[in-house]
Amino acid sequence: MDNPNKKIIIFDDDEDILSICSFILEEQGWVVSAFADCNNIIEKVSAIMPNVILMDNWIPDDGGIVATKKIKQSKNLKHIPIIYFSANSDIELLANDAGAETYLAKPFDLEDLERVINSVLTQTAK
Template sequence: MARILIYDDDVDILEVSSAILRMRDFDVLCKDNCKNVITDIVAYKPDVILMDNWLPDIGGVKAIQLIKSNDELKDIPVVFFSANSHVEQLAKEAGANYMLPKPFELNALVEVITTALNEKK
C-alpha cells in the first residue's frame, strides 16, 4: 500500500483528499503545518508527498527545498499544489516533481499521484 503524506492548512482539502485516496487503498497521513517537515517524513516514510504553498511556519516552497536538499529524502516525489496564479513558477522554484493547480478535480489528484508512483519504480 502506497503511503501519501499531505501538507495543507485547509482542513476541508485534507479531509476530502484523504478520503478519496483512502477509498483507493492509499495509506494517508495529513499535516496542517510544516513545522517538523523533515522529522514527519523520516518517521512516516511516504512514497509521495503533496505540499500546499500556503502553510504555517516555513511555507510550501521552503519545505520542498528542505526535502530536496536532504540526501535521504530528495528522491521522494513531491506534488506542489496551490491556488496561487503562479503555481507552475513556484513549483519549479521549490524543486517539486509535479504541480497541481487548485481547485482540482479529484481524478486529477489520483492521476498525479499514480504518475508519481509509476515513475518512482
C-alpha cells in the same frame, strides 16, 4: 490490510482539503498522513517515509517552497516525489522554484489528483 507501498503525506492548512483528499485516497488504499503545518518537516517525513507528498504553497510556518527545499536537500528524503498544489496562478513557477516533481492547481477534481499521483509514481518507478 495496510499496503506498505502506498503511503502519502498531505501538507495543507485547509481542513476541508485534508479531509476530502484523505477520504478519497484512503478509499483507494492509501495510508494517509495529514499535517496542517510543515514544522519539523524532516522529522515528520522521515517517520513515515511516504511514496508521495502533496505540498500546499501557503502552509504554516515556513511555506511550501521552503518545506519542499528542505526535503529535497535531505539525502534520505530527496527521492520522494512532491506534488506541489496551490491556487496560485503561477503554480508552475512556484513548483519549479521549490524543486517539486510536478504540481496540481487548486481547485482540482479527483481525477486530476489520481492522475498526478499515478504519474509521479510511474516516473519514480523507472
